[in-house]
Amino acid sequence: MARGRGLSVRLRLTLSYAGFLMVAGVLLLAVVWVFLLRYVPDGPFVEPTFSPSRTDLQRAFLPKAAMAMGALLVVGLVGGWMLAGWMLAPLTRITDAARLAADGSLSHRIRLRGRRDELSELADTFDAMLARIEAQVEEQKRFAANASHELRTPLAITQTLLEVARNDRSGDHEVLVDRLHSVNARAIDLTEALLLLSRADQRSFVRREVDLSLAAEEVAETLLPLAEKYDVTLETTGDLAPALGSPALLVQLVTNLVHNAIVHNLPAQGTVRVTTGHRQGRAVLVVENTGPALNPQLVATLAEPFQRGTERIRNDHDGVGLGLAIVKSIARAHDGQLLLEPREGGGLRVTVVLPAGP
Incomplete structure (x- = not known):
């Protein structure tokens, strides 16, 4: 006010x-x-012979x-x-x-x-303070409901597949085993993502100096085969960007951003550009990717847990819906900020601003 x-x-x-x-x-x-x-007498004062x-x-x-x-x-x-x-x-x-x-x-x-x-x-x-607490409580409620739903889904699929196998004992179960393996792998990925999100929220880590430019180069080299698979050009540029935080969590932050930028891109000849720098005492990481035009209302919800950009997601790689939520949680745990904005001409620009290291 x-x-x-x-x-x-x-x-x-x-x-x-x-x-x-x-x-x-x-x-x-x-x-x-x-x-x-x-x-006090009204007339002229005369010294009395008698003192009262x-x-x-x-x-x-x-x-x-x-x-x-x-x-x-x-x-x-x-x-x-x-x-x-x-x-x-x-x-x-x-x-x-x-x-x-x-x-x-x-x-x-x-x-x-x-x-x-x-x-x-x-x-x-x-x-x-009340507004922030109310928003966090509502977010936790939505997160608990969504997590329960996401964890229940693979369990329900597993139960259905096992019932089919029990009723059809004479059939070939090779396809069934493959499906169970896929569903189980998805459940494991979801559980690990939830654990990582909880770890970031609790801030239970030792802070060290981490250069975001080196982390970006390491992640780009690791994900280069995935970029080639999806016909995406991966570029890394920028200056030194020393930050203070957990090396494992910050590498995970960069990995999630670059991975999302690769798999949520144009069907062919897409581009992912990773830029690092140092601005006004802050370490800055920018990840941009090409793609279709995005609705600003959709972009505003992408960092919420289990929110997927269905308009730009690939059918064969929908993830668990926690990629940007983990990035936001890691940035917040490092007293940083996560900014999402649609690019002109399509795609998304993600900016992470962290306190600079020594």
């Missing part, structure tokens, strides 16, 4: 209480002035002063209570929102109005 700059809460409290004490002091002085004037006792003045002034101070104390307590309640009312709203969040209600927002100060910034930060 955009706000104009206002007075700080500390200054407002200081001005409020100081102003109230000033009013109380003025009232006190006025009371003293009024009562003392009663003992101070007890007369005390008897006349002290009870009234005590009553005035008592009244000021009551007014000060009531006024201070009202002022503090008014100034700290936003904290009550923040506390109520925190209680609702603790009870599981993440959709509630404070939405504190007014100019920007310490309390409004606290409320806005709390609202942003």
Whole structure:
């Protein structure tokens, strides 16, 4: 929420209480002035031959002063209570929102109005935190549901194939064995991808210096046969891009990006270009590939778990739907960013920005 700059809460409290004490002091002085004037004669002063006792003045002034101070104390307590309640009312709203969040209600927002100060910034930060937590919880729910579905599918296929084999004991089971092998391999790949995703999310790795340019060259050399199989030209260019992180995870990040760029490409004479560099204290990796034009709404969902770009995927290589999700998780675990955008003329441009190493 955009706000104009206002007075700080500390200054407002200081001005409020100081102003109230000033009013109380003025009232006190006025009371003293009024009562003392009663003992000042109207005419010219003549030194009396008889000096009045101070007890007369005390008897006349002290009870009234005590009553005035008592009244000021009551007014000060009531006024201070009202002022503090008014100034700290936003904290009550923040506390109520925190209680609702603790009870599981993440959709509630404070939405504190007014100019920007310490309390409004606290409320806005709390609202942003609730929004992030709610989004992460919803993402975890979708991930759990999708993972259960993806894991159930190969098990259901395996059960069906075994039932067919049990009912047809005299048939040739060579084809059945091949299918079971394929389904089992897919289940293993999915499980390994889930484990890798969990490892990246937990950030349970030792950080070391990794040059993304060397990782890109290593991955390009490894995946060159796959690129030749799909008639894709694989190019790697750029400068040194030292980053700080897990060598295994960062190599996996580059591998997933280049692999996806190869298999999700033009049917023939496609191109994959990998560029690395160092920009404003950040290590940058860019992977671009040719292909059909992509819908921006589709591109925005590609990094979600089990989201596949069905408009650009090959029938014989649909993967497990976790490639870009793993890349996003690895980038986030390294305090980096993953940016996806469709290329002009078709294809996808993926940019990974990581904190630079020493």
